[in-house]
Amino acid sequence: MPARELVVLGTSSAVPTRTRNHSGHVLRWDGEGLLVDPGEGTQRQMLLAGVPGSAVDVIALTHEHGDHVLGLPGVLQRRAVDGLTTPVPLVFPAPAAPLVEHLVGASAHAGALAVPCSVAADGPVTGPDGAPLRVGGAVLHAVALDHRVPACAYRLVEPDGRRMLPERLAARGVAGPDVGRLLAEGTLRTVDGEVRLEDVSAPRPGQVAAVVEDTRWCDGALRAAEGADLLLCEATFADAEEALAGTYGHLTARQAGRLAREAGARRLVLTHYSSRYPSTDGLLAQAREEHDDVVAAADLERHAVPPRR
Structure with a gap:
């Protein structure tokens, strides 16, 4: 099992399908785990993917839309059922605080097992102790995006060595x-x-993994993806719906490919597909016209972070 990999829990956008659960991804990094966007059903997807609650050391929400957060109470409840007593840092854009408060209080044990860490500006995320929040030695960074509600991307940045x-x-x-x-x-x-x-x-350059979920094309997305060894990026729409993508604050698959190319990302993993596309083949083809190393993620897959350059 690779020490650094992406575990795909769900690849759907707002409407799940028979084969795609709502959003959910785990970045495993040297023995620790970052869970990004536990959408509805994430607890069960973790079970199917072989990811126990104890493997999640930090939870990060990109924004407050339901398809990205409604599984949070279940994940926290499962940690309690499993006997885990160490509170998990819960990272989210600062304006989402009222909703997050409701989510962590949605069950009897959830509130005691989360430590809110709101993000108000770009840069390293501060943990409960006031120090930069780390996952397996890599520092967690947040970058503001352009969506219909306040949203941010996340970067795991390994220091150079x-x-x-x-x-x-x-x-x-x-x-x-x-x-x-x-x-x-x-x-x-x-x-x-x-x-x-x-x-x-x-010199040994540090590795970077980035997650860019719901956003229009913006400078923040480019900053978040810059130099990433692995970039997980939404590909909600195909070219034919580019105008619709902009209206709803999303990227097309081609824009995801362009983002990876312009930001110098090495491997692009597509996710967050609209339910209007039964197959991801067309989305993958459009992204590959912009960037060479692209895969279309499917639920319960694992994708290794590429080895160091």
Whole structure:
């Protein structure tokens, strides 16, 4: 099982179908999980996908529309039934606070198992302790989008690091615990002199995963998708309904492909399809005319984050 992957729980837009549940996605990142948009039925989809409540460490809502949030009480209730007592950070756009309060109070145990973390501006999301909220070491960022209600995209951003080079370590006689000490302190004094971290390592760019759900084309979507190794993006409509997409605050599949290309995203995963399309083949074809690496997600699939460049 990949350490970093997207678990698809639901790919429908406002109206579910026989094969598509309402929105729901889990980003697994080095042993922790970010659940984005638990739409109606998410608790059951998690069961079918093999994602226990204990695998969810942070919940993020992109906006307050029902197809993205109505499964939240069930997810929180299930955590209580499973005996989980640690409150889970619950991230959402600040204007959605009144609705979120109703959702977390919808059942007897839910309210005690969520810690609201409202997002008022672009940038790193602050956790309950006031520090940047992390999922498996990656920092969660929010970016404002342009929808019919306040909405935001989310980015998991791994800090840049260093990759140790075994042959250089061996040449300088650095081994065992000294490697960790050098990585932590930046320099190491040996019998042969000082060894600097940059002498025996190379830069390792951090990875990025991004989720862009309901939005019109906007600068915020481009910022959210910038340089993403994996971009999950809505593809609600086909080209023929581009005007309708703009009216309702959505993207077409072609716009999703263009977004990935212009933002320099590596792999694009499409989701949030209108029920008017029984098949996603046409949507996939239109997105692939704009970007090379595109897949159309289906419920209960898993998609690995591409390996480092």
